[in-house]
Amino acid sequence: MKIGVFSLTCCEGCSVQFLNIESDILKLVEKFDIKNFRLIKERNEMPVDIAFVEGFPSNDEEVEKLSYIRENSKILVSMGACASNAGIPGMVNYAGKKAKGIKEYVDVDYFLYGCPFSIDELMELISCIFHGKEFRNKNQNVCSECYLRGVDCLLDKHILCMGGVARAGCNAVCPYNGHECSACRGGYEGIDIKSHARLLLSKGFSEEEIIDAYEMYMHEYVEELKKWLKER
Amino acid sequence: MAEREINIEDITKIEGHANLLIKIENDELKEVRLGVHEGKRFFEKFMVGRSYKKIPEMAGRICGICTVAHEIAAARAVENALSVKVPECVEMARNMMLISSHIQSHLLHLCFLALPDYVGKDNSLEMDVETLKKIYKVKEAANRMTEIIGGRAVHPCDVVVGGFSREIGREDAERYGKLIKEAMPILEEIASVFLTLDYPDIRRQNNFASLYGDEFSLYRGMIKTSKYVFEEGEYEKYIEERSIDYSNANRVFVRGEDFMVGALARLNFNEIDGRAKEMMNEHGIKFPSNNSCHMNIAQALEMVYFAEKAMEIADEFNGCSERGEVKNENGEGVAIIEAPRGLLLHHYVIEKGKVRYANIITPTAMNLESMERDLRWHVEKILNRDDEEIKKEAEKLIRAYDPCISCSVHVARVV
Structure with missing residues (x-):
């Protein structure tokens, strides 16, 4: 199978993460042919069987690309997060246009969420594609992973954590290291932001702090959140 | 001979998207334009209004390769702004992270981006498996080291204003030290390859800039250029940014002159010792050097030098659970550190806990003008060669600078 790794506007951390598959990349090279990867290759070819795209289109040329x-x-x-919903840069407008993830422009077959994406999930996805099995994203919140790793809840330490609405799959790496979850993997399906906001308010966080936290990676929920906060 | 135009639309094997245009008319070099067409990302715009607590985390997202440098520079600038006293153990742990991320970045550049040009391969994955296994063994070690301290290799998640969001234990430093010790022989072997390559001879640049002090530090120091020495907080008196029409990244000057930052500048101004010094002597290498392509040699030596330093720090580290306390939420602060590619500047004004002004100048932005002038200087001398050869030489030179285009545009401010 032919593989391509492509980069739109972003930090290229997901390309770096792709190279960080480390020694497993050598096994990957045996089964797959990396035909297009501008970061490390001079001669790049199309078409490919699987295209991995990081970043979001920030201008017309990138939309065409x-x-x-x-x-x-x-x-x-x-x-990664930028391809998924423009990530942190999704907080501002570009040339008058809101930055958007790639699914707003083209059909996307699979999503690897996170900033950066998780290598374990990438390997799982590649293996699923190779063996013709179904790949499914995790559809529970990060709290569930904290629970499994025995991490004490950061909300109780008055740290504004987004784990309650964030999609799992990272093994709660940030809370495990004492840092709040910023929801870099976006919301899981069917999340209830009202309950989450209500919980955060009850823990003593201000409306402004809650909006700020959603603006980082969960921009698509900010309008709904603001509306609810105003009407409640 | 009439007009020739050499155009590289998307330069490969560099971080980010840049293009090069060379125009030659009647055997005379008319134009060399190094353009950056990657979209701007306006980090300095959306940092404004955010809580200072989120700045290190956001800053890391400027770059996926030098993410550690951005996080630490941002944390230190905020700490300077808010007069936070940072415990010594925090600085030791940050130094360990900086060193492993430098080694990782240098390995990526030397082995995957630069080396193919010198061994006649399209890309490094075409090299023999045994060599690749060695490269991956040390690259993996460097990533694990960053992960041990930072929680994650790409975008570490525990760097916060004042220190770390968790306790870094003595046993973490032991694991870190063990990894670097095991990687050392291969690291030396890889480094020695880059000491013997045949580099293009590009001796135009005489103006360098790096941190400087009693000790060769990546974390803190005076800023030394070929003509001036100043403190980080005084940068506005010396460093100036200009925008140009054919590039999305600004150009940077020191008192009107272009300059070069990075490993070569660091070794031109700082002394190294230990195994790296021995290797330097064994191969008859001397610094200062003003051949820009010697950046590769400097990076190779730095990997060995800093690996030894990392072992020393890891040995002395006794764990760290303290954090510098934030007592006031107003102020202005600048931090300049050494990212893998050179000086990295973060500057914030904070009012009532929120960022009111942000300015970030990256090493690649500092290097772009020098890179373009070096290209002009070098291409002028090889005009009689065919297009393909000129292109190859130009690419070698650009790659020697190890540009991180993503960094250079991602911080462009909205005019």
């Missing part, structure tokens, strides 16, 4: 990648790949994988 993204369409070209879609047209020339069988499977397109959104890699």
Whole structure:
């Protein structure tokens, strides 16, 4: 199978993460042919079977590039927070336009969430594609992973944690290291932001602090959150 | 001979997206333009209005390779702004992280981006498996080391204003030290490859800038250029940014002159010792050097030098659970540290706990002008060669600078 790793506007941390598969990349090279990876290759070819795309389109050329990648790949994988919903830069407008994830422009077959994405999930996805099995994203919150790792709840230490609404799959790496979850993997399906906001208010966080926390990686929920806070 | 135009639309094997245009008319070099077409990301804009507590985490997202440097520079600038006294053990742990991330970044640049040019390969994954295994063994070690201190290799998650969000234990430093010790022989072997390569001879730049002090530090120091020595807080008197029409990244000057930052600048101004010094002598290498392509040699030596320093720090480290306390939430602060690619500047004004002003100047932004002038200087001398050869030489030179284009544009301010 031919693989391509493509980069739109972003920090390229997901490309670096791709190289950080470390020694497993050598096993990967045996089974797959990396045909396109501008960060490490000079001669890059199309089409590919699987296109991994990091970043979001920040100008017309990048929108065109993204369409070209879609047209020339069988499977397109959104890699990381920026591809998924523009990540942290999604907080501002670009040339008058709101920064958006790649699914707003092209069909996406799979999502690897996170800032950066998790290597374990990438390996699982590749293995699923290779063996023709179904790949499913985790659909529970980060709290569930904290619970499994025995991490004390950060909300009780008055740290504003987004774990309650954030999609799991990172093994709660930030809370495990004493740092709040910023929801870099976005919300899981069917989240209830009202209950979450109510919980945060009851723990003594201000409306402004809650909005700030949602603005980092959960921009698509900010309007709904603000509306609820105003009407409650 | 009439007009020739050499155009590289998307330079490969560099971090980020840049293009190069060379125009030659009647055997005369008319134009060299190094453009950056990657989209701007306005970090300095959306940091404004945010709580200072979130700044290190956000700053890390400027770059996926030098993420540690951005996090630490941001934390230190905020600490300077809010007069936070940072415990010594925090600085030791931050130094350990900086060193492992430098080694990781240098390995990525030397082995994956630069080396193919010198061994006639398209990319490093085409090299023999045994060599690749060695490269990966040390790269993996460097990543694990960053992870031991930072919780994660790409975008470490425990760097906060004042210190770390968790306790870093003595046993963490022991694991860290063990990894670097095991990696050392391979690291030396890899480094020695870059001491013997045949580099293009590009001796135009005489103006360098790096941290400088009693000790060779990546974390803190005076800023030394070929003409001036100043403190980080005084940068506005010396460093100036200008925007240009064909690039999304600004150009940076010291009192009107272009300059070069990075490993070469660091070794030009700082003494190294230990095994790295021995290797330098064994290969008859001397600093200062003003050949820009010697950046590769300097990075190779730095990996060995800092690996030894990292072992010393890890040995002395007795754990750290303290954190500097934030007592006031107003102030202005600057921090300049050494990122893998050179001086990295973060500057914040904080009012009532919120960022009111942010300015970030990255090493690649500092290097772009020098890179373009070096290109002009070098291409002028090889005009009689064919397009393909000129292109190859130009790419070698650009890659020697190890540009991180993502960094350079991601902080462009909205005009």
